[in-house]
Amino acid sequence: MDYFIELFLGGLTRGSIYALIALGYTMVYGIIQLINFAHGEIYMLGAFTALIVAGILTMLGWNQVAILVIASIVAVVYSAAYGFTIEKIAYKPLRQAPRLSALISAIGMSMFLQYYVLLAQTSNFLPFPNLIPDFKFLEPIEHIVRSSEIVIYATTAIVMVLLTGLIKFTKIGKAMRATAQDRDMAMLVGVDVNKVISMTFIVGSATAALGGVLIASHTGQINYYIGFIAGIKAFVAAVLGGIGSMPGAVLGSLVLGMSESFFTGYISSDYEDVFAFLFLVFTLIFRPSGILGRTDTDKV
Amino acid sequence: MFRFSEIKKSFLVALWLMFLTFPIMVIRVNTIYKTIEWRWERMFMVGIGAFFLSFLWRYLHKKKEAGEKKAEEAGTLPLAQRLIKNRQFSIPAAIGLGIFIIAFPFIFSMYQTNIMTTALIYVVVGLGLNIVVGLAGLLDLGYVAFYAVGAYSYALLNHHFGLGFWAALPIGATFAFLFGVILGFPVLRLRGDYLAIVTLGFGEIIRLILENWNAFSFGPSGIANIPRPGFFGMDLSLSQSITYVYFLMIGMAIFTIFVVKRLQDSRLGRAWIALREDEVACQAMGIDKTRTKLSAFALGATWAGIGGVVFAAKTTFINPASFTIWESIIILCIVVLGGMGSVLGVIFGALVLILLPEYLRAFSEYRMLIFGATLVTMMVFRPGGIITDVRKTYKFKGLKDKQPTV
Amino acid sequence: MKPILEVTNLTKDFGGLRALDDISLTVGQGEIVALIGPNGAGKTTFFNCITGIYPPTKGDVAIIPPGGKKIFIKGLKPNHVTQQGMARTFQNIRLFQNMTVLENVMIGRHCRMSAGIPGAIFRNPATVREEKKVVEDSYGVLEKIGLEQFVNEYAKNLPYGAQRRLEIARAMATEPSILLLDEPAAGMNARETKELDDLIVRIRNQEKISILLIEHDMKLVMSLSDRIYVVDYGKKIAEGPPMEIKANPAVIKAYLGEELDA
Numbered sequence: 001m002d003y004f005i006e007l008f009l010g011g012l013t014r015g016s017i018y019a020l021i022a023l024g025y026t027m028v029y030g031i032i033q034l035i036n037f038a039h040g041e042i043y044m045l046g047a048f049t050a051l052i053v054a055g056i057l058t059m060l061g062w063n064q065v066a067i068l069v070i071a072s073i074v075a076v077v078y079s080a081a082y083g084f085t086i087e088k089i090a091y092k093p094l095r096q097a098p099r100l101s102a103l104i105s106a107i108g109m110s111m112f113l114q115y116y117v118l119l120a121q122t123s124n125f126l127p128f129p130n131l132i133p134d135f136k137f138l139e140p141i142e143h144i145v146r147s148s149e150i151v152i153y154a155t156t157a158i159v160m161v162l163l164t165g166l167i168k169f170t171k172i173g174k175a176m177r178a179t180a181q182d183r184d185m186a187m188l189v190g191v192d193v194n195k196v197i198s199m200t201f202i203v204g205s206a207t208a209a210l211g212g213v214l215i216a217s218h219t220g221q222i223n224y225y226i227g228f229i230a231g232i233k234a235f236v237a238a239v240l241g242g243i244g245s246m247p248g249a250v251l252g253s254l255v256l257g258m259s260e261s262f263f264t265g266y267i268s269s270d271y272e273d274v275f276a277f278l279f280l281v282f283t284l285i286f287r288p289s290g291i292l293g294r295t296d297t298d299k300v
Numbered sequence: 301m302f303r304f305s306e307i308k309k310s311f312l313v314a315l316w317l318m319f320l321t322f323p324i325m326v327i328r329v330n331t332i333y334k335t336i337e338w339r340w341e342r343m344f345m346v347g348i349g350a351f352f353l354s355f356l357w358r359y360l361h362k363k364k365e366a367g368e369k370k371a372e373e374a375g376t377l378p379l380a381q382r383l384i385k386n387r388q389f390s391i392p393a394a395i396g397l398g399i400f401i402i403a404f405p406f407i408f409s410m411y412q413t414n415i416m417t418t419a420l421i422y423v424v425v426g427l428g429l430n431i432v433v434g435l436a437g438l439l440d441l442g443y444v445a446f447y448a449v450g451a452y453s454y455a456l457l458n459h460h461f462g463l464g465f466w467a468a469l470p471i472g473a474t475f476a477f478l479f480g481v482i483l484g485f486p487v488l489r490l491r492g493d494y495l496a497i498v499t500l501g502f503g504e505i506i507r508l509i510l511e512n513w514n515a516f517s518f519g520p521s522g523i524a525n526i527p528r529p530g531f532f533g534m535d536l537s538l539s540q541s542i543t544y545v546y547f548l549m550i551g552m553a554i555f556t557i558f559v560v561k562r563l564q565d566s567r568l569g570r571a572w573i574a575l576r577e578d579e580v581a582c583q584a585m586g587i588d589k590t591r592t593k594l595s596a597f598a599l600g601a602t603w604a605g606i607g608g609v610v611f612a613a614k615t616t617f618i619n620p621a622s623f624t625i626w627e628s629i630i631i632l633c634i635v636v637l638g639g640m641g642s643v644l645g646v647i648f649g650a651l652v653l654i655l656l657p658e659y660l661r662a663f664s665e666y667r668m669l670i671f672g673a674t675l676v677t678m679m680v681f682r683p684g685g686i687i688t689d690v691r692k693t694y695k696f697k698g699l700k701d702k703q704p705t706v
Numbered sequence: 707m708k709p710i711l712e713v714t715n716l717t718k719d720f721g722g723l724r725a726l727d728d729i730s731l732t733v734g735q736g737e738i739v740a741l742i743g744p745n746g747a748g749k750t751t752f753f754n755c756i757t758g759i760y761p762p763t764k765g766d767v768a769i770i771p772p773g774g775k776k777i778f779i780k781g782l783k784p785n786h787v788t789q790q791g792m793a794r795t796f797q798n799i800r801l802f803q804n805m806t807v808l809e810n811v812m813i814g815r816h817c818r819m820s821a822g823i824p825g826a827i828f829r830n831p832a833t834v835r836e837e838k839k840v841v842e843d844s845y846g847v848l849e850k851i852g853l854e855q856f857v858n859e860y861a862k863n864l865p866y867g868a869q870r871r872l873e874i875a876r877a878m879a880t881e882p883s884i885l886l887l888d889e890p891a892a893g894m895n896a897r898e899t900k901e902l903d904d905l906i907v908r909i910r911n912q913e914k915i916s917i918l919l920i921e922h923d924m925k926l927v928m929s930l931s932d933r934i935y936v937v938d939y940g941k942k943i944a945e946g947p948p949m950e951i952k953a954n955p956a957v958i959k960a961y962l963g964e965e966l967d968a
Contacts (some may be wrong), residue, residue, distance in 0.1 A: 035493050048324060055329030056336060074323075081320055093361070093680045100439050101679045103493050104636060107441075107629060108675025115669040120324045120342075127331055235497065270512040277501040277508070284498045285486050559827050566826030567819050567837075574802045574813045581800035584757060586788035586817030586880050595823065691806050693858040694841055 006144055007265040008258070013149045013218070015257025016156035020211030021234035022241070022249040023163060024083075024204025030180045030244035031200050033099060037106035038086055039208060040231015041113035042079050044224065046209025047128070047216040048117060050075040054129050068131040068217075075209045082113075083205025084198055092194075110228070117224040125223045128216040148218040155214060159207055160250050167246065172199055180244065229273065236280040242290030251291060306355070314351040321346050360681050384644075401550060405543040413546050415658045417614060420549035421607050422650040426634040427556045427643065428603025433632065434640035434689070435569060436596035437576025438488070439496040441628050442503025445483075446476040446601040448510065448623040450608020455523040455618055456516075465529035469609050476605020480598035488593040503628055510620040522619025529613050545614050552610065553647075556603065560643055563599075565692050572596050573641070626668065633671045636678050639685025648687055707734035709770055710884050710916045711756075711792070716765035718748075718755050718940075725751045727940045728765070731918075733884060735772055738910055738917045740931040742924075744960055748940040749920045750797055753886055757794050758784040771883045772914075789817050793882035795873040797889045797920070803862035807853060810861050810872055811844040814879025844879060850913075851875040851905065867898040871905070878909065885909065887919040891926050899926055906930060928952070936960065 021043050028036045050071040057067045090109045094102040132148040167173040178186040179196045187193050215230075216222045233256065241252025256279060263275045283290075325346060328337040384390050405413040425447060432440045453472035457463040463471070487498045510517040517523075528541045529548060536544060563569045571592045574582040583589050612618050630653070638649025653671070657664040678685065711733040718726040725748050733739045741749050755762040758779070767780045771791050779787050793814075802810050819840060825833035848854045851871050856864055861872060870890055877885055887906070891899045903926055909915050921927050927934065927948070934951045936944040938960040944951055951957055 033493075035497065045324070051331075052323045052327050052329050055331050056327070058331070059334055059336065078320070078323065085316070085320060090676045090680070097679070097683060100437065100492050100496075101683050103439065103496060104632070105676045105679040107632075108672045108679070110672070111626070111629060112669060112672030112676065115666075115672060117324060119666065119669060120321075121328060129331060232497070232500070239494075271508070274505050274508045274512070277505045280501045281487075281498050281505070284490060284494050284501075288490065288494060562829065563823075563826050566833075567816060567821045567840075568823060568826050570805070570809055570813055571816055573805055573809075574816075577802035577804055578800045580759065580784075581796060581802070582813070583784040584759070584788060584794055584796075585813050585876060586785045586793075587813070588783075588785050599823070691804075691809060691860070693806065694808060694845075696845055696854075696857065 002144065003265070007261045009145050009149060010265075011258035011261030012254070013152055013257070014261055015237075015254035016152045017211050017215045017230070017253075018234045018237045018257055019156050019250045019253035020159060020214075021208050021230060022238040022253045023159070023246060024208045025231075025235050026238040026241070026243055026246060026249040027163075027176075027200050027204045029238065031176060031197060032091065032095070032102075032183075034091060034102050034106060035235060036091075036204075037103070037231070038090075038109040038113055039204065040227035040229075040234070041110050041117075042083050042086075042205045042227070043208040043212040043230060044117065044222070044227030045082050045113065046075040046079040046205075046212030047222045047226065048121065048224075049078045049209075050131075050213040050216065051126060051128055051222060054131060058129055064131060064133050067129075068133075071131060072210065072213050075213050076206045079205045079209030079212070080202040083201040083208075086113075087198060087201040092197075110231075114224050114228065121224070123224060125221045128220050128222050130220065131213070131217040146218075148214070152214050152218065155210060156250070159210065160246070163203070163207070164246060166203070172196065176200060232280070233276050236276065236283060239288065240279075240283045240290055242292035245290070245292045248290055248292035255291075306358070309358075310351045310354040313354040314347045317350040318343050318347045364681055405546050410539050410542050413542050414614075415655065417542070417546045417549050419651055419654040420546075420553050421611055421614070422631065422634060422654050423553050423647050424549070424556050424610075425604050425607035425631055426638070426646045426650045427560050428600045428607065429631050430600075430635050430641065430643070430646045431560065431563065431572070431596050431603070432600035433635050434642070434646070435564065435576065436572040436593060437492070438593060438597060439492060439632075440499045440597070440600065441496050441625065441632070442483075442499035442501070442506075443600070443604055443631055444623045444625070444627040445503040445506040446479060446604035447608040447611065447627070448506055448620075449476045449479050449601075450605035451612040451618045451622070452510065452517060452523075452608075453605070454609045454612045455526050458526060459523060465527065465609070465613050469606065472609035473602050473605045476608065477598050477602040479605075480601025481594060484594050484597035484601075488590060488597060500625060500628075503623075503625060507620050507623050507625075510623070517620070520619060520621070522617060522621075524617045526612050526616045526618065528616060529610075545610070549610065552606065557643055557647070564641075564643070568592070568595060629675075630671060633675055635685075637674055637685060639687045639689055640683075641689035642685060642687050645685045645687035645689070649685070707737070708772075709733065710735045710737075710772070711918065712766075712768045712770065712776075713756055714766045714768075716752070716755060716767065717763045718751060718760060719763045725940050726755065726762075729937065729940075729942050731935055731942075731945075733916050733918050734932075736910060736914065736916055737932045738906065738919070738930050740927045740934045741918060741920050741937065742922075742927055742934060743937040747937045749937060750888060751940075752937070753794060753888055753920065756787075757792065757886065758782050758787045769884065785817065788880050788882070791881070791883040792886065793877035793880045793884075794886035795870075795877050795888055795890060797892065799869050799873060801861040801869060801872055801876070803860070805861060806858050807848065807856045807861055807864065807872060808841070808844055808858065810876050811847050811879045812840055814847075814876045815840045815844060818881055847875050847879050850908075851878070867894055870894065871902075874905070874909075878913070878915070882915060884916045884918065887917065887921075889920055889922060891921060891923045899923060902926070903930060 021039065025036060025039050028034060028039070053071040053074045054067050057070060086109055090105045091102055094105055132151050135147040135150065167176060175186065175191045175196045176199070178191055179193055183193055234253065237253035237256045238249045239252070240256060241248025241250065256276070259279065260272065260276055264272045322343060325342045326339050328339065404416060429440065429443050432438050432443070450472040453475045454465065454468040457468050457471060483502050487495060490498060511520050529545060531544055571582070571587050574585070574587065575589065575592055579589065634649040634653050635646055637653060638647070639645025657667040709732045713729065713731045716726055716729045717724065729752065741752065743749055751760065754760045756767045761781055765780070766778060768776050768778045769790050769792055770776045777790050779790055802813060819836055821833045821836055845854065845857065848857060851874060853868060853871055853875060856868060861869065864872060874887065874890065891902050894902060906917060907930070910917055931948055933945065933947055935942060936951060936957050943956045943960060944954045
């Protein structure tokens, strides 16, 4: 039973991290129908930025909580800036182009960012300091759930609530929904579409950066490649939940995280990624509209 | 051109990029030895680079906008096609090129010949992917899986049954073809971008299986001592063998060019392009979407299979690390840079992208970085590639032909 | 008159929305029939349902080719519908932009050809003959439609009116016995519309192709059509010859505010 709970909570952790990445994916896809391949790299850049900041502050002897807060803030700001810039360089000029052109551009961007970090930093795994303090009250059940996991669950839940609020109740959220429905029409009624798209990238990237900081702190190591697989899995999760839908992204992430956890726990850990990719293939083939998504027919 | 506002704009871009790249480029932290490295000179390099590149960026944008207008007015052929059409140029050039190709392994070292052979393998698989991506418009990110199928077919058949290169070649091609059909059938119903992700998924699944299923594929350690291609049972020295493989690849490249060219101007080729242009209209014109897509997908896979067999024979050692997603993307990059749908373009793309990093050693470290940037800039500024595909034209009686005809 | 297209009780639901409600329609051999109605009445959906792009929820669609047996085509894929002799054009022009005008028409010939992969590679005599014939046939179609001067032009470089006509040429190349035209005159000026009028009549008289068209230009509809069907909110509200339709109170009501005089 303990093993089951361990796997369950492990799945919840995976799922929460996927959710933080998948939210950005789903927002961007909802608005410009682009699979932002470079989104996983934003998450990786967030983790690297946090590592650099945390490294410096640790050497200066700051306390753990302050480091966590400052590293997270810097990572979020930088990732948001990267997201904003990437959109301007690689996607904005391609808004009227065929969808495949933008997708190829996104793949190029993803590759570029990975090798940018590889060349500027290192190709090795880097140890990442544990930034999340151990909670005293967790000591009795420490072998089952770590405090970093509790922080991950809480952050995901809070971010999800905040984002839902942003989309539902704010002016920019309304503009985002309008742009997602019909970009030309939104433009006609006075929505600044460029600003909305930039905002979407900024918010999505900031969310991914949080995911990056938390998972790096949880697993204790990062390299330039962590964003790629995580990004693809988060995309699967977003599709599984119904791409374009925010609750769907979270639901899909949890389902994927749990299934992966149970698969590796009970069946085989060698084939963990094979399982994830099979999940991806089957989802896209049999339920491309996802759990919460609607089927849309191409307008003829 | 260099007005103050332009300079200011570039200056701001440079400042922004200096800020953006600051932590990653400048600082390197080592948490074990507790050291921090500050590399300030890089910040200035970024700034200066960004300043000038932003001028280039805006210049290219303007040129592209102007170019679009111009292209609509005059239907002129691009330079490369004009040169080919010009017999005075093309015949001597073809003879010269022919002599160069034949003489190549005798003039240059074994090492150089080997590199050229590698480039030729990429020409062949690039042309194969060109059928799928360039002509039929199906973005296949798992293309390397078929390459792996070809390579492993030869390696395993040889290991277990002692099959030679020439026997394995058609078998490898057939296996790749069958894989193409089996994988293609369920996924080709999907929309373009989902198709890309699913093929990526399949590609990774095949690589991961090769990596983990030790009993079948010998896992990450791979398979060594794969024999080079035989030449009528003669024993070849290493250098003879390399020359032989080189000529083999030349022959194969010519064969591929011939086949792809013919396919391009056939009933099937037209259907592929129509499918790329507009799926709904294509179907409404009586074309079977699934069959047409499947034929492109499977034919592309076949060529990857052929390339894979030759690759295994050339390197004599294969392992799953040769078949990562990046390999698929490099081949995609070849097609995109050269010109989607354009045979000449793909040949050019393969030679440039494979040979350049080999010869410019300083460059090779930045290979993948440049590939990534190439994909982005090509899509933004020249989505048709360097040598854009031009459709065949026909001559009719009673029609004043304004254009050169075939 | 013998019918060539029979649509009976066609219904189409999108989720909870009923886009087409129990529509029956026939086109006789050699007839020109128009389908009219206000914007959003479901005319294009009707086309999409009978040509196999959307599967209809209920009802039947059948083609009776001249001298042939009745073929039920409901639920067939669009390419099979075309193969059975019903071709269409699109309201928002859907040409193959980066192919030449001739190649666009040659695509229309695709389903009447047979060459496969081996034929393409080996170019056996049969394939060479077929290719040659296709080029000539396609050029012939272009001559009939009056587009031969653009033969080697890219479709995207054609003037607007010519693009619309190329859509018709491409559909005609599939050798249909009935042709569906979706707003062929949209965006055309008076002269171009007149030419289109002549062209459609010529297609019917010389090529013996029956025509069903959706059109908003009432002058064109009234002068061309033998019979007219009117739909509104997915329901058929009237059918009959042009004179009757013009006087029909239900039609006038549906078009209230829109001009209906010829």
